[in-house]
Amino acid sequence: MLKDILAFVDTGEADEQFLKDALAFARFHDAHLSIAIMSAIPTPDYALAYAPPYIALTDFLKASEEKQERVAKLVARDGVEVRILSDDPAVLLDKAPVQARYADLILFGPAAAYTSQRLRRRLLENVALSSGRPVIVLPDGWQPKVxxxxxxxxxxxxxxxxxxxxxxxxxxxxxxxxxxxxxxxxxxxxxxxxxxxxxxxxxxxxxxxxxxxxxxxxxxxxxxxxxxxxxxxxxxxxxxxxxxxxxxxxxxxxxxxxxxxxxxxxxxxxxx
The missing domain is CATH 3.40.50.620 (HUPs)
Structure with a gap:
């Protein structure tokens, strides 16, 4: 029996349907849902390539805060825990499986639900291989059933x-x-x-x-x-x-x- 479900998202805006699907999945199984927002801090190479570091970091912090507010508003009625994990991408890859060990089941959305395809793939790989917990990838708009x-x-x-x-x-x-x-x-x-x-x-x-x-x-x-x-x-x-x-x-x-x-x-x- 499922009691704790953890869903992973990133800081993009393409995951509203997945969030709704994860909520529906948790409701169907009468389980507690937690949502982990994986917020990858821009590396120095990224900042140097696109903008001065302080601009890149400002954009990053703003995107993370806006995402947390948006998700919290969407799931407020269901008592869903929303947590944000901000770190270097390599560190996030190590943190994700640890977070997953405290849930019964892990949910990921389809690739289109994530802004960073590379981060999603590597997170999914690490969680599937290192957490010791089952991972389910939901298709968009999937209606929960037994x-x-x-x-x-x-x-x-x-x-x-x-x-x-x-x-x-x-x-x-x-x-x-x-x-x-x-x-x-x-x-x-x-x-x-x-x-x-x-x-x-x-x-x-x-x-x-x-x-x-x-x-x-x-x-x-x-x-x-x-x-x-x-x-x-x-x-x-x-x-x-x-x-x-x-x-x-x-x-x-x-x-x-x-x-x-x-x-x-x-x-x-x-x-x-």
Whole structure:
């Protein structure tokens, strides 16, 4: 059961719909919502490139204050906590996962809801990989409902296993789960002799209605395949494990996760 939800925004003005969606999500789950405004202080290089430092800092402070006032006004009736985190961008990347650890679930909006696309992507990556909490990316204007039909991108990794465990916290008992494997080979490790069968058996024992889709990529990306399955099955939630293929975790996510960070028409849950 969700009790604390944290939504991340930046200091731009493109996120009004996401803020409304986050409010609706929290209301639906009868959970407390906190909103963290990530306010990246202009670095000396930025200030030198565009204006004297004192002008850049003045603009930054004004934008941060205006954003905090706007968000507080929008959510005043709901008792939402609004906090602003101002720091060097690199420091914010470390602060965000720490903030996330004190919530049950983290919400991000689609890419279009953020002025700084680079900051959003790196924040999302760091929170997904380092907070230990599930992250859901909401599409614009998504109407909250129970998660009773899920698509699980399954590659038999620890990350996918964790994502599934986190998805079960928000899925209704007996939900339908489409287990999707892509180009999965039978092996003594990982997938076993019949890719997808073992996890389907486990989920079935927990009362879920499970279907396995063992698909070949045939030149398509895994992200494209998973979103196609989610669309064709009219799923409520796409579930993925967030995996890093580099020690520079804030810069690189593995494969399909990286491709879906911008968001899609269905909510996406990233677990790690």
């Amino acid at each position: 998660f009773e039909h899920l698509v699980l991108g399954w590659n038999a990794t620890a990350e996918a296993t964790r994502a599934l465990a986190e998805a079960r916290l928000v899925a209704v008992p007996g939900a339908r789960i489409e287990v999707v494997t892509v180009d999965a080979d039978a092996s003594t490790k990982g997938h076993g002799s019949d890719p997808g069968a073992d996890i389907a058996r486990n989920l079935s024992r927990h009362g879920y209605a499970v279907t396995v889709h063992a698909l070949a990529s045939e030149g398509r990306s895994q992200a494209e395949i998973l979103t196609e399955v989610a669309r064709s099955q009219r799923a409520d939630l796409l579930v993925l494990g967030a995996a890093a293929h580099s020690r520079l975790r804030e810069l690189f996510l593995g494969g399909v996760t990286h491709d879906l960070l911008e968001g899609t028409y269905v909510p996406i849950l990233f677990g790690h």
